[in-house]
Amino acid sequence: MAVTRTFSIIKPDATRRNLTGAVTKMLEEAGLRVVASKRIHMSEDQAKKFYEVHAERPFYGELVDFMISGPVVVQVLEGEDAVKRNRDVMGATNPADAEDGTIRKAYAESIEANSVHGSDSDENAKTEIAFFFNDDEIVG
Ligand code: IDP
DSSP, X not given: OOXXXXXXXXXXXXXXXXXXXXXXXXXXXXXXXXXXXXXXXXXXXXXXXXXXXXXXXXXXXXXXXXXXXXXXXXXXXXXXXXXXXXXXXXXXXXXXXXXXXXXXXXXXXXXXXXSEEEOSSHHHHHHHHHHHOOGGGOOO
C-alpha cells in the first residue's frame, strides 16, 4: 500500500472543548503522521470556498457559520492509504451512525458539529492541502 497524504480539520466544536490533543492522538494511533499543522480562524470567504461543493445543500449557510465560530486546526496527515485510513478513524458523518473506536463516536456533538473533516479522495486531498498550506510548511 502506498504512503499518501490527506487533509484534516479539527473543527470548532473540538477546539472549544480542548480536544485537539485527544483527536490528534486517535489519528496517530490509527497510523497517521502529522506532517503539517496550524491553528487558524477561518474567514467567512475561506469557509464558503472550502465547502463550495455543498453550496446547494440546505445546511450550507449553517455549516459555514459553524466553521467560523471558533478556531480550527488544519493538518496534513501522511500514512499508508491515508485518505481511507483517516475516513475509517473519523467514523460516519452522523455520530449516531459512527462505530465504536472512531473520533466522531467518541467526540462529535451532532451531524454538523462532528469534530473532524477529512478529504474523501486523493484528488480532493491535494486540492484541500494546497488551499491551506504552502509546500515548505509540510515536513514529512
Ligand atoms: P463528511 O464530513 O463525513 O465527508 P459531508 O457529507 O461531506 O460529510 O458533509 C460535510 C460536512 O457538512 C459534515 O462533516 C457536517 O459538518 C456537515 N453536514 C453534513 N450533513 C449535514 C446535515 O444534514 N446537517 C447539518 N450539517 C451537515
